Every structure is written in structure tokens, then in C-alpha cells.
Amino acid sequence: MQITFYGAAGEVTGSCTLVESGDTRVLVDCGAFQGGYKERIKNNSKFPFDAAKVDALVLTHAHYDHCGRIPKLVAAGFKGPIFTTEATAHLVKLILEDSLRVMENDYQKSGLLPFFNEEHLALAMKQIKPVKYGQKVNSRGGVSFALREAGHVLGSASVELYLEDKTVLFSGDLGNDGAPIMRDTNMPEKADVVIMESTYAMREHEARTERVSKLEQALLYTHKHRGVLLIPAFALERTQEVLWDLHRLSDLHKLPGMPFYLDSPLAIKITDEFRHHPDVFDAEAVKAYKMHHDFLSFPNLHITLTSDESKTINSAPAPKVIIAGSGMMDGGRIMHHLKRYLPLPNTTILVVGYQSVNSTGRRLLNGEKAVRIDGRFIPVHAKIIKADSFSAHADYNKLIKWVTSIRKKPTTIFLNHGEMLPAKEFANFLKDKYDLNTQVPRAKQTFKIV
Incomplete structure (x- = not known):
């Protein structure tokens, strides 16, 4: 062999x-x-x-x-x-x-x-x-x-x-x-x-309680400073885990009053697919599924499937939260949002996944002052937060x-x-x-x- x-x-x-x-x-x-x-x-x-x-x-x-x-x-x-x-x-x-x-x-x-x-x-x-x-x-x-x-x-x-x-x-x-x-x-x-x-x-990953704590802090900061919170998330699993945490915060009345956008056609389709497989959920998710069925949704969550729907996010006033792919920030709709919001000091990027060596995400984590997107360098004034516990x-x-x-x-x-x-x-x-x-x-x- x-x-x-x-x-x-x-x-x-x-x-x-x-x-x-x-x-x-x-x-x-x-x-x-x-x-x-x-x-x-x-x-x-x-x-x-x-x-x-x-x-x-x-x-x-x-x-x-x-x-x-x-x-x-x-x-x-x-x-x-x-x-x-x-x-x-x-x-x-x-x-x-x-x-x-x-x-x-x-x-x-x-x-x-x-x-x-x-x-x-x-x-x-x-x-x-x-x-x-x-x-x-x-x-x-x-x-x-x-x-x-x-x-x-x-x-x-x-x-x-x-x-x-x-x-x-x-x-x-x-x-x-x-x-x-x-x-x-x-x-x-x-x-x-x-x-x-x-x-x-x-x-060693942070304690799981840290992930919710960092998410809450980023939400409160964004709301207070009337900024934008970008969450680059893999379409499979990471997006659904972020939605799960936001749903739970909503149930506890801990979500600040601002719009949330799921701006990833693939993540939207995969989230729909999740609802067809409760047989592989853990006990807590099965319980939530039976209670809510749509346990990956919450008030103020906007689904932007088409390009035209996605473009409306630009005109929406801050504060706001945008969840988009790709998770390593090398493609997908997150790139448009990075170009627009990276230069703004009241923007927060919450990094919730692994970033490969040559990815835009790794460069941001390394503290680079400008990153190349679509052939031009975008200055980085946004706050970059790493959340290992989402891994x-x-x-x-x-x-x-x-x-x-x-x-x-x-x-x-x-x-x-x-x-x-x-x-x-x-x-x-x-x-x-x-x-x-x-x-x-x-x-x-x-x-x-x-």
C-alpha cells in the first residue's frame, strides 16, 4: 500500500x-x-x-x-x-x-x-x-x-x-x-x-463564551459609533453559526436596533439547506428547530439574494451589520463592502474564520495599512478583530x-x-x-x- x-x-x-x-x-x-x-x-x-x-x-x-x-x-x-x-x-x-x-x-x-x-x-x-x-x-x-x-x-x-x-x-x-x-x-x-x-x-482556541462576548462588543461599538460591522463568513457553517448566535442574542433582547444583512447568495441557499437536515443537529439545535423551525433568522435580518438587493445596502444608513462571503476576503460580495468601508475608522471587521497565507484576510490580520482589491490599494483604517472561538x-x-x-x-x-x-x-x-x-x-x- x-x-x-x-x-x-x-x-x-x-x-x-x-x-x-x-x-x-x-x-x-x-x-x-x-x-x-x-x-x-x-x-x-x-x-x-x-x-x-x-x-x-x-x-x-x-x-x-x-x-x-x-x-x-x-x-x-x-x-x-x-x-x-x-x-x-x-x-x-x-x-x-x-x-x-x-x-x-x-x-x-x-x-x-x-x-x-x-x-x-x-x-x-x-x-x-x-x-x-x-x-x-x-x-x-x-x-x-x-x-x-x-x-x-x-x-x-x-x-x-x-x-x-x-x-x-x-x-x-x-x-x-x-x-x-x-x-x-x-x-x-x-x-x-x-x-x-x-x-x-x-x-488553543479562546473559550466559547469569548465568541459571543466579542460579537456583542462589536455590535455595541458599531451601534454606538454609527459604523458598519463587516463579518466575512464562509457560506457553509460559519454563516449559520453567526446567525445562530445573533438569533440567541435576539431572544435575550441583546441585539442593538439596527439592520442586519445576509449578503451572500450561496450562504442564503446553504442556510435553506440546513433546514432539511435536523437529523444531524445536536440536541440543542433540534430543540430550537422544533420551537422556531426558522432558528437561523431573527427580526431586522434582511436577505439580499439579487445584485439589485445587495446594492441597496450601500444606501442604508449606518449603523448596520453585513454578513458576506468569501470568508477569506478574496472574492464574493464582501470585496465591494471592503472597498467602501475599510477606509472608515468607525468600521469593524470581525474575522471569524481561518485566513490562508496569501489571502486578503491574512494581510488584514497582519496589520497591513493598505490591501490590494481589484487592482488598487485600499487604505485600512477599520478596526480588525479576530475571533478564534468561531473556528x-x-x-x-x-x-x-x-x-x-x-x-x-x-x-x-x-x-x-x-x-x-x-x-x-x-x-x-x-x-x-x-x-x-x-x-x-x-x-x-x-x-x-x-
């Missing part, structure tokens, strides 16, 4: 890992690279393996960095089944349709054509086969696996691959315990080889808890989906503290498993 890391190796985005055993070839995830121009070049590059020889693709969840290149894989000759959860099967269509639209609008500005088209997307959707959590699947080419709840986003899964009498466990993206809406992670008990995410490998990724403590729950010590642990330096530091920690053989793969590196 051998495992090759074709993405998310020494970086967070582009998840794509090939497992080969005899004539069996299984791909886990086929995501897009995110960040800047270099990442766009990588998305447009040919796959370094023969897509036609892949027997099956197992998709952990619908985030773009895990699913974004699936239509390109199909265009390259992949004809096998795409296995994922039912919720992810619905969500991935929405996300890929939106990404194609964004590529058509934005990528041509950089001289790069979209790396897939509508035909490729339609073919990919026909190859999706939904499976249930815990269901053992035996497919063609000797592919055998089961999905477990990862607690990251709606429909997210860890993957147990059964090959050569071994269990190869992919964590997928792991969620934090106690996060709203989703059930907690299903902890693993057995694995011979582990591929584990390391997004926040050497970082849907497991932190240092949760990652340790997850990997040490495996009863028999795995022969090898690979850390992917993380920046190289903290991943290496975490690998050394796992070796020293728990005597775990831990590796941090480089891009395109292959490991033989014996």
Missing part, C-alpha cells in the same frame, strides 16, 4: 490524497487551492496522476478546499463513484455552481480561464452516491470504507478505509466540541494509519484528544491540512509526549505502508 499527498501538504487548502493498494486506487477529497495567484495557477495545472485509473472518490465534506476540483477530475477522465453523506451531496452542488460563477467573473481578470465548465459539473453530480454515517460500503475495485461524524460542518465526515487488513483513517476536518448546531465528533477507536488535519495544530476546526487540545482516543497505537500518523512549521512542531510533540510515529508530508510525497 502507498499514500500520496497531492494537496493540503504543508498548507491548508487543496485536499487531495491518493491511496493505492494493488490495483485499488481511492482518492480522498479533491479540493481547490485557495489564496492568491499562485494557488489559482495550481488549480489550473494538470493532475499529477491518471484520473481515469482512480476507482472511487470519497469526499469528507463540501468546503471548496475539499471539493473544488471534482469537476476537473471528471473532465480528466475519472468515471468512478463519488461517495459522501447525503447532506454533503446536496451542499456540494451549490458550492460548485457558485465557484464556477465566481471563476467566470473573476478568474478571467487574472488571465486564467475557469478550470471546469457546466458540463463537467453536471457529469460530476451524476457520479455522487450518498451514504449514511456508519454504513460499511463495498464498491468496485476493492474499495471498502465507512464514514463517521466529524463535527466540523453539516454533513462532514471522517473516513475509515479498509485495505489489506488495515484501517486507514482520514480525520477530514474535525470540529470543536460544544460548537452549535452540529453533533460532536465521533471519536475513533481503531486505526493502523492515520491522516489527521492540523489547521490549528499548535493553537469550526479542532484546536491543539481537541486534536490530541482525538488521536489519543485510538486504543492501539497507529503505526504512522500523517499531519496534513496545516501550515508546515506548526505541523512539524505538533509532530515532534506527538513523538515526544505520546511516542507516536508522526510525519508531515510534502506536496506530492509518497509513503509506502507495510
Whole structure:
């Protein structure tokens, strides 16, 4: 058996890992690279393996960095089944349709054509086969696996691959315990080889109470100073968690009197999709769903689906709150709002998600005094607030808890989906503290498993 890391190796985005055993070839995830121009070049590059020889693709969840290149894989000759959860099967269509639209609008500005088209997307959707959590699947080419709840986003899964009498466990993206809406992670008990995410490998998140506190403070500041609060949020999960917190603050009569705008067509569609999957909610969300049904809404929330509706936000007087994508501030409607409001000192940017190395969001967090948007530099006078506790990724403590729950010590642990330096530091920690053989793969590196 051998495992090759074709993405998310020494970086967070582009998840794509090939497992080969005899004539069996299984791909886990086929995501897009995110960040800047270099990442766009990588998305447009040919796959370094023969897509036609892949027997099956197992998709952990619908985030773009895990699913974004699936239509390109199909265009390259992949004809096998795409296995994922039912919720992810619905969500991935929405996300890929939106990404194609964004590529058509934005990528041509950089001289790069979209790396897939509508035909490729339609073919990919026909190859999706939904499976249930815990269901053992035996497919063609000797592919055998089961999905477990990862607690990251709606429909997210860890993957147990059964090959050569071994269990190869992919964590997928792991969620934090106690996060709203989703059930907690299903902890693993057995694995011979582990591929584990390391997004926040050497970082501890703030207490969950901090997220509501920071949100409240930002709301009060915005209201008092008659400013604008921008919340750049990933369309999947982060937007819904922000809406959840705002809904709860509204129930407690703690929302200041000002308009709130959900200005993301994709997030609006995904929020509607959430309402069809209460079977995967945690107990608190199920209770809220039964009481309100529309527990992701509240008074003064305005849904701006069309471009014309979005433009009306500009003329709305401050104070106001705008939730928009993209979460890393590299595309989507948030860019128009950044151009307008970054130069104003009474603007607050509440950063509620991971920001990749070359993203606009990372530059803002780094304190840059001007950021380049649509070819010109926009001065930054806004207040930038980071809220780690909103993260849907497991932190240092949760990652340790997850990997040490495996009863028999795995022969090898690979850390992917993380920046190289903290991943290496975490690998050394796992070796020293728990005597775990831990590796941090480089891009395109292959490991033989014996």
C-alpha cells in the first residue's frame, strides 16, 4: 500500500490524497487551492496522476478546499463513484455552481480561464452516491470504507478505509466540541494509519463564551459609533453559526436596533439547506428547530439574494451589520463592502474564520495599512478583530484528544491540512509526549505502508 499527498501538504487548502493498494486506487477529497495567484495557477495545472485509473472518490465534506476540483477530475477522465453523506451531496452542488460563477467573473481578470465548465459539473453530480454515517460500503475495485461524524460542518465526515487488513483513517476536518448546531465528533477507536488535519495544530482556541462576548462588543461599538460591522463568513457553517448566535442574542433582547444583512447568495441557499437536515443537529439545535423551525433568522435580518438587493445596502444608513462571503476576503460580495468601508475608522471587521497565507484576510490580520482589491490599494483604517472561538476546526487540545482516543497505537500518523512549521512542531510533540510515529508530508510525497 502507498499514500500520496497531492494537496493540503504543508498548507491548508487543496485536499487531495491518493491511496493505492494493488490495483485499488481511492482518492480522498479533491479540493481547490485557495489564496492568491499562485494557488489559482495550481488549480489550473494538470493532475499529477491518471484520473481515469482512480476507482472511487470519497469526499469528507463540501468546503471548496475539499471539493473544488471534482469537476476537473471528471473532465480528466475519472468515471468512478463519488461517495459522501447525503447532506454533503446536496451542499456540494451549490458550492460548485457558485465557484464556477465566481471563476467566470473573476478568474478571467487574472488571465486564467475557469478550470471546469457546466458540463463537467453536471457529469460530476451524476457520479455522487450518498451514504449514511456508519454504513460499511463495498464498491468496485476493492474499495471498502465507512464514514463517521466529524463535527466540523453539516454533513462532514471522517473516513475509515479498509485495505489489506488495515484501517486507514482520514480525520477530514474535525470540529470543536460544544460548537452549535452540529453533533460532536465521533471519536475513533481503531486505526493502523492515520491522516489527521492540523489547521490549528499548535493553537488553543479562546473559550466559547469569548465568541459571543466579542460579537456583542462589536455590535455595541458599531451601534454606538454609527459604523458598519463587516463579518466575512464562509457560506457553509460559519454563516449559520453567526446567525445562530445573533438569533440567541435576539431572544435575550441583546441585539442593538439596527439592520442586519445576509449578503451572500450561496450562504442564503446553504442556510435553506440546513433546514432539511435536523437529523444531524445536536440536541440543542433540534430543540430550537422544533420551537422556531426558522432558528437561523431573527427580526431586522434582511436577505439580499439579487445584485439589485445587495446594492441597496450601500444606501442604508449606518449603523448596520453585513454578513458576506468569501470568508477569506478574496472574492464574493464582501470585496465591494471592503472597498467602501475599510477606509472608515468607525468600521469593524470581525474575522471569524481561518485566513490562508496569501489571502486578503491574512494581510488584514497582519496589520497591513493598505490591501490590494481589484487592482488598487485600499487604505485600512477599520478596526480588525479576530475571533478564534468561531473556528469550526479542532484546536491543539481537541486534536490530541482525538488521536489519543485510538486504543492501539497507529503505526504512522500523517499531519496534513496545516501550515508546515506548526505541523512539524505538533509532530515532534506527538513523538515526544505520546511516542507516536508522526510525519508531515510534502506536496506530492509518497509513503509506502507495510
